[in-house]
Amino acid sequence: MRRSDNVGTRAAAPIPTDHGGRVGLDIVRRRVVRRRLAILLGLAPAIGVLLVLFVGPLIVALVQSLGYAPIYRVRAFPTFEYYATVLVSPRFRTAVVYTMYYAVVPTIISTALGVALAVALNRRIRHARVLSFFFRLPLVVPYLVGAAMVGALFAGGGLVARVLYAIGVIESTGEFPRILFSAGGWGVMLVYLFKQVPFTFIIVSAVLAGVGSEYEEVARTLGASKTKAFRYVVLPRIMPGVVTSSLLVFAFNFQSYEIPYLLGATFPTTLPVEALRRFNVPDVTRRPEAMAYIMLITVLSGIVLFLYLRAYRRWERSRGGV
Amino acid sequence: MVRLSPAGRVFVIAMFLVFSLPFLPLILASFAFRWHWPELLPTQWLWDVRGTTPYPVGWDYLFSPISGLGPAFGNTVVIGIATAILAVAVSLPAARVLARYRFRGKAVVEFFLLVPVIVPQIAVGMGMLLLFMRIGIARTYTGIILAHLVPTIPYAVRIMTAVFQNLDPQYEEQARTLGAGRLTAFTRIIIPMVMPGLATAFLFSFLISSNVFLLTFLISGGRLQTLPTMLFSHIESGAALDATTAGLVLIVSVPGLVFLIIADWLTGDHTALGRTSMAPSTRKNSV
Numbered sequence: 001m002r003r004s005d006n007v008g009t010r011a012a013a014p015i016p017t018d019h020g021g022r023v024g025l026d027i028v029r030r031r032v033v034r035r036r037l038a039i040l041l042g043l044a045p046a047i048g049v050l051l052v053l054f055v056g057p058l059i060v061a062l063v064q065s066l067g068y069a070p071i072y073r074v075r076a077f078p079t080f081e082y083y084a085t086v087l088v089s090p091r092f093r094t095a096v097v098y099t100m101y102y103a104v105v106p107t108i109i110s111t112a113l114g115v116a117l118a119v120a121l122n123r124r125i126r127h128a129r130v131l132s133f134f135f136r137l138p139l140v141v142p143y144l145v146g147a148a149m150v151g152a153l154f155a156g157g158g159l160v161a162r163v164l165y166a167i168g169v170i171e172s173t174g175e176f177p178r179i180l181f182s183a184g185g186w187g188v189m190l191v192y193l194f195k196q197v198p199f200t201f202i203i204v205s206a207v208l209a210g211v212g213s214e215y216e217e218v219a220r221t222l223g224a225s226k227t228k229a230f231r232y233v234v235l236p237r238i239m240p241g242v243v244t245s246s247l248l249v250f251a252f253n254f255q256s257y258e259i260p261y262l263l264g265a266t267f268p269t270t271l272p273v274e275a276l277r278r279f280n281v282p283d284v285t286r287r288p289e290a291m292a293y294i295m296l297i298t299v300l301s302g303i304v305l306f307l308y309l310r311a312y313r314r315w316e317r318s319r320g321g322v
Numbered sequence: 323m324v325r326l327s328p329a330g331r332v333f334v335i336a337m338f339l340v341f342s343l344p345f346l347p348l349i350l351a352s353f354a355f356r357w358h359w360p361e362l363l364p365t366q367w368l369w370d371v372r373g374t375t376p377y378p379v380g381w382d383y384l385f386s387p388i389s390g391l392g393p394a395f396g397n398t399v400v401i402g403i404a405t406a407i408l409a410v411a412v413s414l415p416a417a418r419v420l421a422r423y424r425f426r427g428k429a430v431v432e433f434f435l436l437v438p439v440i441v442p443q444i445a446v447g448m449g450m451l452l453l454f455m456r457i458g459i460a461r462t463y464t465g466i467i468l469a470h471l472v473p474t475i476p477y478a479v480r481i482m483t484a485v486f487q488n489l490d491p492q493y494e495e496q497a498r499t500l501g502a503g504r505l506t507a508f509t510r511i512i513i514p515m516v517m518p519g520l521a522t523a524f525l526f527s528f529l530i531s532s533n534v535f536l537l538t539f540l541i542s543g544g545r546l547q548t549l550p551t552m553l554f555s556h557i558e559s560g561a562a563l564d565a566t567t568a569g570l571v572l573i574v575s576v577p578g579l580v581f582l583i584i585a586d587w588l589t590g591d592h593t594a595l596g597r598t599s600m601a602p603s604t605r606k607n608s609v
Contacts, residue, residue: 042418043415043416046413046435046479049475054446057450057453060450117334117337120330136582139578140577140578141575142574144550145571155563157359158563159347197337272444
């Protein structure tokens with residue numbers, strides 16, 4: 001009873017002191033307990049489900065990557081043998097380079113285009129809602145739809161090649177540059193752009209809607225050039241949205257499987273494609289290698305995202321931001 | 323408002339074309355029977371050859387029982403609805419707590435509820451497949467629905483947290499003061515007030531579920547087809563302007579299209595599309 005004093009100070013509600021304090025403290029105590037219970041019970045389902053379905057699988061993968069997989073008669077736990085095998089293989093290193101390349105280039109391009117588009121459409125423009133409806137369309141369809149479109153347009157015998165043939169730029173399908181199934185990865189990156197320019201546009205637009213166009217107008221009225229108004233007035237305000245969207249875009253590109261599998265080269269390819277290839281090798285005793293692969297993908301992606309966020313925080317601080 | 327420069331207008335229109343035009347060749351291709359290099363348009367259409375081919379082609383093939391489109395569509399809808407119901411049910415109480423209370427470790431909880439969006443799905447998917455094989459729910463509806471909860475819960479929590487933040491907790495308190503029980507206050511006051519947000523979260527969860535490929539692909543092991551996995555195998559084995567693949571792409575895009583229209587309608591802008599084209603006149607009237 002006496003210890004409830006402590007708890008009482010944490011309660012948000014006023015302390016009822018009707019019958020000489022004793023009963024009042026009891027009520028407070030009960031309220032605090034009930035509040036804690038409400039928080040715990042409210043969070044329990046979502047956290048519980050994610051612990052089982054999200055953390056659980058990651059732990060299974062981690063444990064197996066360290067050599068514990070009794071189903072395949074692998075009982076070497078704990079061993080870093082599988083990580084070592086993966087890390088020294090040239091295929092892994094090539095895949096890291098290409099995964100980074102396929103992830104970073106579209107992130108930069110879609111961020112630039114998406115921001116430009118959001119800033120442009122933040123102004124008065126006719127049919128803005130219709131336009132935004134069409135920009136949102138790629139956002140709500142699977143990446144595979146983008147893959148089919150890029151295939152139809154940019155395959156050797158695709159529509160772009162046909163248009164070029166019709167206007168006399170090329171004379172056969174052989175002269176059309178190899179966009180799909182090539183190490184250059186333009187087919188892969190075009191699919192990402194198709195989905196991610198609109199994505200960046202939506203996020204930055206939402207931030208811009210909160211910022212409004214008044215600041216920019218004031219800056220322009222006071223004589224700032226268009227680029228200066230953007231650089232010093234608009235950009236700092238939309239920066240959180242730009243960072244969020246580019247972070248999500250990068251995180252997606254880094255782990256995408258189906259797009260590099262369908263439109264990329266057989267070799268070199270990306271980490272997720274290599275990982276699933278290892279997973280499907282007939283010799284199941286080598287499955288822990290696939291698990292090491294996916295653990296490394298997760299860690300690498302985490303490191304890049306962490307460094308990116310840290311760089312952003314530093315930039316914010318260097319501006320003397322809040 | 324600052325007006326858009328001519329160059330800016332050209333940019334916006336160019337981008338609009340780039341992002342809306344790719345659907346056109348697929349619509350054409352889906353009705354084509356013969357579309358050889360280097361023709362810009364199909365030379366023979368589906369209706370030209372209908373009945374003369376030994377087996378149905380294009381749309382006729384897709385809508386015939388042999389294509390497997392019906393089961394794939396049904397699976398996508400059933401899995402999507404089940405996922406959305408579960409995701410919303412699980413996320414609703416968490417969203418309410420996150421919007422209402424401040425407590426120690428809240429930032430950690432918020433981070434944990436978002437992190438499945440960033441962590442590579444292939445890592446979760448492969449671990450999950452091993453886990454599900456152990457407990458015997460790999461290659462089942464249950465397994466796929468549970469898998470789809472991972473990418474949907476973070477979004478459902480986010481959407482509904484925003485909804486609860488805009489909801490004044492005093493309504494609930496007043497209902498309780500007036501004698502409503504905890505449950506009554508929840509079902510009669512809270513639920514109706516958060517209904518639009520709830521519907522958005524439900525629709526968005528359904529949309530994510532209907533678009534997920536990799537998790538379904540891994541967990542189903544090819545036994546259960548959904549629209550994305552069916553499209554995947556068609557792209558994998560088909561030519562660039564294949565009529566069946568093109569038709570399938572259009573069907574796979576339907577849930578997203580419906581979502582966009584409903585979302586516009588839910589946010590109260592259902593007349594926006596019609597209004598925009600006559601914006602100047604309505605604006606004059608209102609002033």
